Amino acid sequence: MLIKGGLLPALRMRVALFIPCYIDAIYPEAGIATYELLQRFGVEVDYPLHQTCCGQPMANEGDQANSAAAEKLFVENFSGYDYIVGPAGSCVKHVKQHFDAIPQTDEVKTVRANTWELVEFLHDVLRVKAFPWAYFRYKASLHNSCSAIRGLHIAQPSEHMAPYFNKSEHLLRMVEGLELVSLDRPDECCGFGGTFCVTDEAVSARMGLDRVHDYVRNEAEFIISPDMSCLMHQQGIARKAGIDLKFIHIAQVLNGGPF
Amino acid sequence: MAAKRVDPAANAAAFIDQDDIHEPAHDRNLWAARMKRDAAAKAIPEWEDLRTIASLIKEHTLTHLDKYLEQFEANAIKRGAKVYWARDAAEHNQHVWNILNERKISSIIKSKSMLQEECGMTQFLETRGITVTESDLGERIQQLDNQPPSHIVMPAIHKTAADIAQIFSKAIGTDPNNTDPHYLNEAMRQDARKRFLEAGAGMTGANFAIAETGTFVVCTNEGNADIGAAVPRVHIASIGIEKILPKVEDLGVFIRLLSRSALGTLATQYTSHFSGPRKGGELHIIITDNGRSKRLGMDDFWHSLKCIRCGACMNTCPVYRRSGGLSYGATYSGPIGIILDPTFDESKYSELPYHSTLCGSCTEVCPVKIDISDQILRWRKVMAEKKFLPISRRLAFSAAGKIFERPNLFHGAETAASAALKITPHFLLYNRALNPWGRHRELPHFAKQTFREWFIQNKQQNQEDKQQP
Numbered sequence A: 001m002l003i004k005g006g007l008l009p010a011l012r013m014r015v016a017l018f019i020p021c022y023i024d025a026i027y028p029e030a031g032i033a034t035y036e037l038l039q040r041f042g043v044e045v046d047y048p049l050h051q052t053c054c055g056q057p058m059a060n061e062g063d064q065a066n067s068a069a070a071e072k073l074f075v076e077n078f079s080g081y082d083y084i085v086g087p088a089g090s091c092v093k094h095v096k097q098h099f100d101a102i103p104q105t106d107e108v109k110t111v112r113a114n115t116w117e118l119v120e121f122l123h124d125v126l127r128v129k130a131f132p133w134a135y136f137r138y139k140a141s142l143h144n145s146c147s148a149i150r151g152l153h154i155a156q157p158s159e160h161m162a163p164y165f166n167k168s169e170h171l172l173r174m175v176e177g178l179e180l181v182s183l184d185r186p187d188e189c190c191g192f193g194g195t196f197c198v199t200d201e202a203v204s205a206r207m208g209l210d211r212v213h214d215y216v217r218n219e220a221e222f223i224i225s226p227d228m229s230c231l232m233h234q235q236g237i238a239r240k241a242g243i244d245l246k247f248i249h250i251a252q253v254l255n256g257g258p259f
Numbered sequence B: 001m002a003a004k005r006v007d008p009a010a011n012a013a014a015f016i017d018q019d020d021i022h023e024p025a026h027d028r029n030l031w032a033a034r035m036k037r038d039a040a041a042k043a044i045p046e047w048e049d050l051r052t053i054a055s056l057i058k059e060h061t062l063t064h065l066d067k068y069l070e071q072f073e074a075n076a077i078k079r080g081a082k083v084y085w086a087r088d089a090a091e092h093n094q095h096v097w098n099i100l101n102e103r104k105i106s107s108i109i110k111s112k113s114m115l116q117e118e119c120g121m122t123q124f125l126e127t128r129g130i131t132v133t134e135s136d137l138g139e140r141i142q143q144l145d146n147q148p149p150s151h152i153v154m155p156a157i158h159k160t161a162a163d164i165a166q167i168f169s170k171a172i173g174t175d176p177n178n179t180d181p182h183y184l185n186e187a188m189r190q191d192a193r194k195r196f197l198e199a200g201a202g203m204t205g206a207n208f209a210i211a212e213t214g215t216f217v218v219c220t221n222e223g224n225a226d227i228g229a230a231v232p233r234v235h236i237a238s239i240g241i242e243k244i245l246p247k248v249e250d251l252g253v254f255i256r257l258l259s260r261s262a263l264g265t266l267a268t269q270y271t272s273h274f275s276g277p278r279k280g281g282e283l284h285i286i287i288t289d290n291g292r293s294k295r296l297g298m299d300d301f302w303h304s305l306k307c308i309r310c311g312a313c314m315n316t317c318p319v320y321r322r323s324g325g326l327s328y329g330a331t332y333s334g335p336i337g338i339i340l341d342p343t344f345d346e347s348k349y350s351e352l353p354y355h356s357t358l359c360g361s362c363t364e365v366c367p368v369k370i371d372i373s374d375q376i377l378r379w380r381k382v383m384a385e386k387k388f389l390p391i392s393r394r395l396a397f398s399a400a401g402k403i404f405e406r407p408n409l410f411h412g413a414e415t416a417a418s419a420a421l422k423i424t425p426h427f428l429l430y431n432r433a434l435n436p437w438g439r440h441r442e443l444p445h446f447a448k449q450t451f452r453e454w455f456i457q458n459k460q461q462n463q464e465d466k467q468q469p
């Protein structure tokens, strides 16, 4: 399907919105922005009400037994859609690349293959060329999560010797007023790592603090990310250290709110 | 008796908390190595192809290891070396001891060998009255401080110059306040020289062993392996079975990758080829398994045998840089340690796979394309299946699993606060008594309305209307 231009007519594709649990409870505005943004492009979005979690937190612990039920439910909720779009790189990475606690039936495989991270979906499927409604007059830094970079390849990892690309950055460059500042260590892990952030608290906090200092050194006012889980950790660190930085999901910037 | 479980998180916390100097310097120095590696890799247009070729050569060799090992042995013998086989550390050490004992050798010098480290060889020999002197500067520092190496390429990288000045002042009488690296280096050189000249045997490892020629190759930056091989009459080399390469022409691929990956230099200062004993000397080669063939049989983990011990995965690992290598409590630290150490002792090293954010940087830098990050996750599955996970964590996850399984239980009273409470037990506060989230972080502010509530309030009607034909 080739779609040109920024504003699109209603598309005949069945799209479901996948809102991970922590976005639901802690950052609903990121979910709202995602929903509104997709609608602006003429995408009709369903939100299956019985969704809970993709199983990632348990699976990352190696706990297959306890992630199986969540994975099964995910498939029940999202089966039958052409696209399942989630504003969360690490959850989508889990669905696409791990998600093997349940038997890999055709239905499971289809759901996994149809699941997309929001930036990828905008960039690769909708092929968005403009966000005419978006205006963001700040110096900001981009934080792509490791899952999004090295798992989903929404950006070229700095370690890998191939031409540079960065899909989140590409989208943000279309936003008027926004000045992106670069970092000393652009794709260094921030230390969130799911349960790692509590089981390995000292290292996690030190990594987060180093990341936050990198933002401060480079004079960012806002940190924009397609992954709120990393930002939840970084925001907690910055607040505790008394550092004034604002953290926001990329959908909010691209949609022009809600802030 | 089962060995005590290593707690890398607690050890790393101690490394970070000791002062404001060590951890930041450690992180900075290793990050600089990573940056140099990036620049060196970028300068080679075919870098990624080299990695692929290296990986394929290793996979091929490991798949036909028996054939290539026998070929190496036959050719090494033809060149006049004496070849021994060791199934494990005990056999390896016994071979070394026999060689030394038969010749009444009481002091040896050795260059860095992770295999000898694995075998606990130094301690084994010392208890039998042999004086062992490390000839690599970093290893010597660690030896004098009674510590194992903390990094496979830079053994004392967790120490500052001030630490080293203290150690040298006690060991060789230098000025404890003089931290000038040149001064310290020169003092150690003077002290070491006489030991080198007195040693009855020199021990080395090997970076590569070439099947078609029976030659092995040792790469160092200090030339210390060459002294060990050239000064004493007897040279003993310990070679892990995975070090084999089929042909000399394969070597070029690995030499180009090794030092660029390790330190960002074009090649190690010394790349020495040993083909048989030198005139009037003896060359003994101990081909050692020590768990490697068992690893080769593990479907999920055999790729770890491709490792060429460059240390790039350690330099890039954000967790390793903040932890210091000794935190892993094992011969191998950092990402490669996480996937190797459990093959020696699953219970003792069961926590290591959790000492990672799974960021994946190690996989991307590895010159032989080991899927390190995926192996770390697979080790977690092994640990969870075998119930090595701490019980508090097991219960938290099983509770979370039950909640996520049932939407009605999960959504419950449909308020943000209640949803948050269901997420927090495993996400943030699984151990409430210690509240590890809160020591360095504020809790997130929970929203007044969940996304779901917002949706039901504002959009659900549309969704239902739409679904009516």
Ligand code: SF4
Residues within 6 Å of the ligand: B261, B306, B307, B308, B309, B310, B311, B312, B313, B314, B336, B365, B366, B367, B368, B369, B370, B372
């Ligand atoms: S695993 Fe790869 S990067 Fe790490 S030491 Fe081995 S070869 Fe080097």
